[in-house]
Amino acid sequence: MALPPVFTGLRDVIEADLNQLMDDVETAGTTATTAITTAKDTALTAVENAAAVYTYPVGVFVFNPSGVSTGTYYADFSGPYSFNPARFVGKVIGGTGSLSITFLSDGAPLYGPVTLTTTETVTAAPAAPIVAGADIDVLVESVTGTVTGFYAKLEGLPA
Amino acid sequence: MIAQYVNTVAPIALAAQPFESVNAEGWSVVNSTPADLSMAPATVWRRGHNQSGALTWWPETLYMTKRKRQVYPNQASFTTNEVALNDYVLSTDRVFNATNNSTQVSPKPICRHITPDRQLVGNSVTAEVVAAHYFGRPDPATGVGKQVACVRIRANNGTQQTAWVAVSDTIISTGIVDDPIPVECHRVTLDISSLSDGYFWLEFEECPWIGSTPSVMRSEDNAGFRGFTRRHFLKNVSLAAAPPLVYVSSTGNDTTGVVSTNAATAEATPCLTIAGALTRARAALGTTKGALDGLRIRVVNTVNWGALVANTYHQNVAAVVIEPAPGVDIATAVVTINNSIRPYLRDTTSDMGEATVCFKGVTVRWAGIFGATAETGRPLLVQFWNCIVDWAGYATAIKSNGTAHIAFFGVQAQNYAGAALSLSASGEVRQLRGLSGSFNGTAIHAYSVVGCVLENAVLTQPQAEEGAMIWKVKLPSPPDSTNTVSINASAQGLDMGGIAVVELLTARITTTEKIGLRISADSDAGNITHLVIAHVTTAGQSNWGRWNLAYDDHATVRRYHKFIRMHGALGSQGNTKGDWFAGVNLGLADASLRTGNFAFHHGVGQVGVYTRDLNGNGGSASFGWAYPGIGSIHHGGDPIYVDYRGVILSPLTAGSTGGDYHLAPGALARDIVPYPVLTYDIEGTARGTGTQDAGCYA
Numbered sequence: 001m002a003l004p005p006v007f008t009g010l011r012d013v014i015e016a017d018l019n020q021l022m023d024d025v026e027t028a029g030t031t032a033t034t035a036i037t038t039a040k041d042t043a044l045t046a047v048e049n050a051a052a053v054y055t056y057p058v059g060v061f062v063f064n065p066s067g068v069s070t071g072t073y074y075a076d077f078s079g080p081y082s083f084n085p086a087r088f089v090g091k092v093i094g095g096t097g098s099l100s101i102t103f104l105s106d107g108a109p110l111y112g113p114v115t116l117t118t119t120e121t122v123t124a125a126p127a128a129p130i131v132a133g134a135d136i137d138v139l140v141e142s143v144t145g146t147v148t149g150f151y152a153k154l155e156g157l158p159a
Numbered sequence: 160m161i162a163q164y165v166n167t168v169a170p171i172a173l174a175a176q177p178f179e180s181v182n183a184e185g186w187s188v189v190n191s192t193p194a195d196l197s198m199a200p201a202t203v204w205r206r207g208h209n210q211s212g213a214l215t216w217w218p219e220t221l222y223m224t225k226r227k228r229q230v231y232p233n234q235a236s237f238t239t240n241e242v243a244l245n246d247y248v249l250s251t252d253r254v255f256n257a258t259n260n261s262t263q264v265s266p267k268p269i270c271r272h273i274t275p276d277r278q279l280v281g282n283s284v285t286a287e288v289v290a291a292h293y294f295g296r297p298d299p300a301t302g303v304g305k306q307v308a309c310v311r312i313r314a315n316n317g318t319q320q321t322a323w324v325a326v327s328d329t330i331i332s333t334g335i336v337d338d339p340i341p342v343e344c345h346r347v348t349l350d351i352s353s354l355s356d357g358y359f360w361l362e363f364e365e366c367p368w369i370g371s372t373p374s375v376m377r378s379e380d381n382a383g384f385r386g387f388t389r390r391h392f393l394k395n396v397s398l399a400a401a402p403p404l405v406y407v408s409s410t411g412n413d414t415t416g417v418v419s420t421n422a423a424t425a426e427a428t429p430c431l432t433i434a435g436a437l438t439r440a441r442a443a444l445g446t447t448k449g450a451l452d453g454l455r456i457r458v459v460n461t462v463n464w465g466a467l468v469a470n471t472y473h474q475n476v477a478a479v480v481i482e483p484a485p486g487v488d489i490a491t492a493v494v495t496i497n498n499s500i501r502p503y504l505r506d507t508t509s510d511m512g513e514a515t516v517c518f519k520g521v522t523v524r525w526a527g528i529f530g531a532t533a534e535t536g537r538p539l540l541v542q543f544w545n546c547i548v549d550w551a552g553y554a555t556a557i558k559s560n561g562t563a564h565i566a567f568f569g570v571q572a573q574n575y576a577g578a579a580l581s582l583s584a585s586g587e588v589r590q591l592r593g594l595s596g597s598f599n600g601t602a603i604h605a606y607s608v609v610g611c612v613l614e615n616a617v618l619t620q621p622q623a624e625e626g627a628m629i630w631k632v633k634l635p636s637p638p639d640s641t642n643t644v645s646i647n648a649s650a651q652g653l654d655m656g657g658i659a660v661v662e663l664l665t666a667r668i669t670t671t672e673k674i675g676l677r678i679s680a681d682s683d684a685g686n687i688t689h690l691v692i693a694h695v696t697t698a699g700q701s702n703w704g705r706w707n708l709a710y711d712d713h714a715t716v717r718r719y720h721k722f723i724r725m726h727g728a729l730g731s732q733g734n735t736k737g738d739w740f741a742g743v744n745l746g747l748a749d750a751s752l753r754t755g756n757f758a759f760h761h762g763v764g765q766v767g768v769y770t771r772d773l774n775g776n777g778g779s780a781s782f783g784w785a786y787p788g789i790g791s792i793h794h795g796g797d798p799i800y801v802d803y804r805g806v807i808l809s810p811l812t813a814g815s816t817g818g819d820y821h822l823a824p825g826a827l828a829r830d831i832v833p834y835p836v837l838t839y840d841i842e843g844t845a846r847g848t849g850t851q852d853a854g855c856y857a
């Protein structure tokens with residue numbers, strides 16, 4: 001049996017209101033979800049980035065009781081992915097004196113020259129991005145005194 | 160990953176360099192076992208820019224060339240352990256396995272703006288620039304020659320900026336300036352729709368291939384209007400679409416002329432004179448700041464400038480443009496200068512501080528010695544853009560006072576009487592692009608000469624501390640009594656700014672012995688700090704049309720020259736003088752210290768240079784080179800032009816204008832230049848990659 005017109009109109013009004021209400025709820029829910037997702041992503045990114053600093057250090061540890069020689073030391077072949085060096089760390093850990101090193105990327109200067117001593121050297125944002133597939137070398141250009149060991153590394157975030 | 164070397168074997172040894180260290184002067188090295196002309200290669204890594212303007216490292220192989228000689232009086236002997244390189248090593252270069260003591264820094268590019276600014280524009284703006292640099296080279300990606308890595312440009316209105324746009328490739332300019340010969344340049348068209356209407360400027364950064372951040376030429380580092388500074392525009396989309404118009408006709412009336420954005424309305428009731436048009440525009444458009452910006456005064460036939468009543472006319476950024484009425488050709492739309500060009504544009508509240516009037520596409524004909532006059536505190540720039548400028552024999556300087564300046568873009572000069580285009584104590588010759596005509600044997604200021612054909616003229620820059628630019632220029636018939644190109648500083652002891660002489664074509668045709676290219680020679684003033692001479696052709700024979708370059712033989716003042724690039728230059732004779740000449744020929748007490756040309760004398764920076772005849776004094780090394788540079792041939796004999804019309808010495812016979820200075824097939828100067836540094840030749844022909852001919856033709 002058909003509803004009287006007055007009820008039909010009332011039904012339409014109520015239906016429209018409910019639809020609007022549902023839309024508003026959905027929108028609010030979406031907004032909330034987006035905010036939560038964004039917050040989650042931000043938090044995860046921060047954590048991931050913090051962790052990532054230590055996931056791809058590239059560099060060398062050299063120890064030679066006869067004394068470290070000048071020349072090129074391979075640090076990595078065909079780096080797995082592009083990354084942005086976030087800091088450099090290096091130090092003479094054996095013997096006395098200092099040495100001058102330069103990081104090379106496919107033979108081109110990447111970072112340096114930097115002089116390493118028995119006091120740890122730390123430098124923020126030291127170099128341009130390293131592209132995926134690059135061969136990274138550490139070039140010891142000169143040695144002063146008798147250095148029997150050192151380390152030098154670049155730490156970074158995936159680009 | 161961390162590679163570990165514990166109790167390691169030896170690392171990979173560095174490739175040996177053929178020398179122990181680079182000297183502070185950058186162009187010579189210390190080598191305990193020196194060999195003359197060994198051409199031993201050395202690899203250096205140079206800090207520079209890539210095609211988008213980012214810092215990068217470029218590898219380059221340099222060569223050990225001539226053993227460095229001792230100074231006068233021991234000039235016949237080599238130094239014990241020093242050898243010249245073919246090029247400079249910079250302090251920013253990395254030279255592995257040798258000590259780099261160089262203190263040299265790459266110079267900034269030599270740049271000029273070559274399109275008019277002060278325009279009213281809508282949502283886009285176009286600008287062109289040219290740039291020369293010592294370290295011009297082939298693009299590593301394509302092999303095509305480029306003087307610089309790129310130019311970066313953005314628009315800025317003080318609160319809003321567009322993104323930087325980098326342009327690396329050069330083009331042959333079309334559609335903006337009517338050039339008599341093709342002009343290779345960087346062009347950029349910026350979308351400025353994101354900027355609000357109003358005054359804005361363009362910012363530029365010219366990035367050299369070699370040289371770190373301090374070697375970038377930035378417009379924001381330079382002040383004023385003339386140099387490589389900001390370019391100024393007015394953005395107003397609606398005004399650009401419908402600017403105010405006032406017509407001027409020989410049948411017009413200065414009291415009834417109508418100003419309207421409707422062309423038919425304005426055309427129906429024209430003014431009689433330009434002065435009348437300005438007066439009516441002031442009445443119609445008001446006296447607020449910039450009221451006359453973008454005003455178009457349309458010339459119907461031959462009209463007078465007229466006599467403008469002194470007042471304040473409010474032009475801010477965009478020039479008042481005087482142009483032909485639609486459908487009227489350049490020969491019919493004639494503005495007769497029967498009075499001073501004094502538009503009283505003296506709104507001192509303007510954004511820019513300099514007023515501008517632009518003649519565009521009309522004939523400007525002088526009827527007396529009248530000039531352009533600026534107002535106190537309000538300099539005036541008068542632009543001539545795609546015009547015929549007819550001096551009608553009047554020797555007007557145009558620049559009537561010290562703050563009235565002129566700029567030419569695509570101008571056919573007629574009946575030049577010789578005063579306007581030379582350096583003067585009054586206003587500046589800002590730009591000479593696309594200028595052609597005959598110039599009555601006069602000197603034209605070489606601050607910025609681009610794409611010009613200048614008959615019966617010479618180029619001079621006697622205050623080269625501000626630099627000089629000669630870019631794609633023909634001087635087909637220099638006058639008998641004057642050197643063709645002369646560049647020096649205004650006083651002894653001054654450093655000259657960047658000087659570029661690129662694809663200059665000229666021939667000495669008269670019988671008086673004159674120099675073709677003279678830059679800081681003999682008693683001239685000025686230390687060369689950056690000089691690029693690329694693919695010039697200066698035809699002649701022996702001393703007639705010679706090069707006198709980079710001397711250090713002044714009676715009392717020592718000079719210092721460096722970063723001199725000669726690439727693919729072709730001429731009749733070359734000379735340079737230093738300690739040797741100062742001692743043997745002049746007997747100067749301090750001759751042993753006259754080493755200002757020493758790098759040049761040892762061939763540093765010279766590539767594929769060809770000279771026809773012995774250098775001066777019968778080929779004495781006191782006038783010349785210890786080594787001419789890689790690929791260079793000095794005293795190579797007749798370069799064999801297709802049609803040489805220059806002076807002939809035996810017997811001394813004057814030549815004639817015309818001729819064809821392409822190299823004939825089999826000419827010795829063909830293919831002696833190992834690589835390109837320009838994309839196009841003087842005819843606009845692509846130079847391609849690989850070896851090049853000396854001279855201005857590909």
